[in-house]
Structures are given as C-alpha cells and as structure tokens.
Amino acid sequence: MKIRVLGAYGAEGLGQRPTSFLVNDRILIDAGTVGGALTLPEQSQIEHALITHSHLDHVAGLAFLAETLAFAETRSPLTVASLEPVVNALRVGVFNNMAWPDFAQIPAEAPVMKYRTLVEEAEQRVGDTWVTPVAVNHAVPTSGFIVHDGSTGFLFSGDTGPTDALWKAARGLRGLRAAFVECAFPNRMADLAAVAGHLTPELLRREIDKLPADLPVWIYHVKPQFYDEIAGELARIDAARLTILEQDKTYTI
Numbered sequence: 001m002k003i004r005v006l007g008a009y010g011a012e013g014l015g016q017r018p019t020s021f022l023v024n025d026r027i028l029i030d031a032g033t034v035g036g037a038l039t040l041p042e043q044s045q046i047e048h049a050l051i052t053h054s055h056l057d058h059v060a061g062l063a064f065l066a067e068t069l070a071f072a073e074t075r076s077p078l079t080v081a082s083l084e085p086v087v088n089a090l091r092v093g094v095f096n097n098m099a100w101p102d103f104a105q106i107p108a109e110a111p112v113m114k115y116r117t118l119v120e121e122a123e124q125r126v127g128d129t130w131v132t133p134v135a136v137n138h139a140v141p142t143s144g145f146i147v148h149d150g151s152t153g154f155l156f157s158g159d160t161g162p163t164d165a166l167w168k169a170a171r172g173l174r175g176l177r178a179a180f181v182e183c184a185f186p187n188r189m190a191d192l193a194a195v196a197g198h199l200t201p202e203l204l205r206r207e208i209d210k211l212p213a214d215l216p217v218w219i220y221h222v223k224p225q226f227y228d229e230i231a232g233e234l235a236r237i238d239a240a241r242l243t244i245l246e247q248d249k250t251y252t253i
C-alpha cells in the first residue's frame with residue numbers, strides 16, 4: 001500500500017497542513033487538507049474518504065473537495081465513510097447548508113458525495129482495502145481505523161487519548177507494518193491533553209507498550225507551535241522506533 005501524507009499536523013501553520021492521508025491514490029483517511037496538496041486530476045480520482053471525526057482539522061479539506069468535484073468535468077462518486085455518530089456529525093454540523101452546502105444533495109441529478117455508515121469493529125470492503133473502524137477516546141465521537149489489503153496493513157489512531165480497543169482489535173493481525181498514532185501536545189500540557197482527548201509523548205509511551213514491540217510507530221497530528229518541543233520529547237522515548245511523518249512524502253508498506 002502507498003500512503004501519501006497530504007497533511008501531517010494537528011492544525012494549520014505556514015506550510016503545515018492539517019491531518020490528511022491518501023491511500024493508493026483513491027482513499028482518503030481524514031481530509032483536513034486535500035486541495036492544498038493535490039492537483040485537480042488527483043482530487044478527481046478520490047473515491048472514498050474515511051473520516052475519523054468531525055473536527056475541522058480533519059474535514060475542512062473535505063468541504064472544499066466536495067465543491068471542487070461539483071465543478072469537475074470527470075469525477076468518481078465520493079463515498080464518505082465512518083461510524084454512525086461521525087457520519088451524523090458531518091450531516092448535522094458540517095454539510096448542513098449553514099456551515100457548508102449539503103453536497104449529498106448537490107447537484108440533484110448526481111450528488112457529489114454519499115455517506116456510508118460503517119459497522120463498528122467489523123472488517124468491511126472500502127475500495128481495494130479492508131477497513132475495520134474502532135471507536136477511540138476523543139472529545140467527540142471518533143473512530144480509529146485498521147486498514148489492510150490482504151497482505152499488509154496499518155493502524156490509524158484518529159485523535160485519541162489513551163485507549164485499548166484499537167490496539168486490541170489489531171492484536172494478532174498478520175502483515176501489520178505500522179501504527180499511525182497521534183501526538184498533539186508536549187508533556188507539560190498533559191492536563192489539556194486529558195480534557196481534549198489527545199496524547200503527549202509521555203502518554204504515547206504508555207500506549208505503544210500495548211503494541212507489538214517490533215511495530216514501527218509513525219507520529220502525526222503534532223500541533224505546529226509545539227513541534228520542536230514534542231519532537232525533542234519523542235526522541236528521548238524511543239528514537240529508533242518512533243518516526244514523525246513528513247508531509248508530502250509517500251510511505252510504502
């Protein structure tokens with residue numbers, strides 16, 4: 001599988017885009033940014049968007065992608081998929097004709113996007129992959145995902161504080177190559193991380209103890225203003241095992 005980092009961060013900064021990954025050119029995992037990282041033809045190829053939750057740093061790019069696709073001469077139908085409370089939040093809170101038009105109804109003859117509610121903790125076909133959504137612990141309903149193509153796979157944590165279900169669901173899975181795990185705040189902001197449902201490097205250290213010891217951990221969702229501080233704290237935990245993902249780079253597993 002090819003995983004391209006469209007946005008590696010937990011917010012927007014100069015040249016730093018919010019969370020978004022593109023799997024095999026066709027499947028988005030989160031959509032904090034899309035048009036800021038892809039050409040129009042690349043955007044038109046996207047068929048699925050797996051959305052972890054409704055926060056803007058994960059969906060702002062989906063709003064603009066929908067509008068871009070509405071004007072595109074050729075496009076694939078875009079299926080926006082997640083657990084039921086996340087799909088509801090997108091309908092009610094984002095594509096509600098207030099914050100943004102309801103592109104599940106526009107244009108009437110062939111709407112740009114449709115919603116798909118995924119079954120929790122069940123493996124289901126999404127494009128050329130198998131996806132298992134697992135609820136994690138964040139300030140709003142949020143799903144992590146296990147993505148597998150039959151031979152290799154990876155975990156994607158979503159925004160989350162300490163959790164168990166996702167790591168448990170992946171236990172024993174063959175071909176697991178990496179865990180994408182969020183880390184938003186430095187250790188001194190542990191109180192905020194607890195309230196907001198995020199990880200600090202110290203909390204992350206305890207999470208990765210729940211994962212297979214040889215599984216690489218790829219970090220994303222660092223808040224831009226704390227990047228250097230967080231990178232320093234992560235390097236002191238396990239520099240060999242932890243990698244902070246680089247924006248615009250494609251990782252192959």
Ligand SMILES: [Zn+2]
Binds near residue numbers: 019058221
């Ligand atoms: Zn976020």
Ligand SMILES: [Zn+2]
Binds near residue numbers: 053055159
């Ligand atoms: Zn969030």
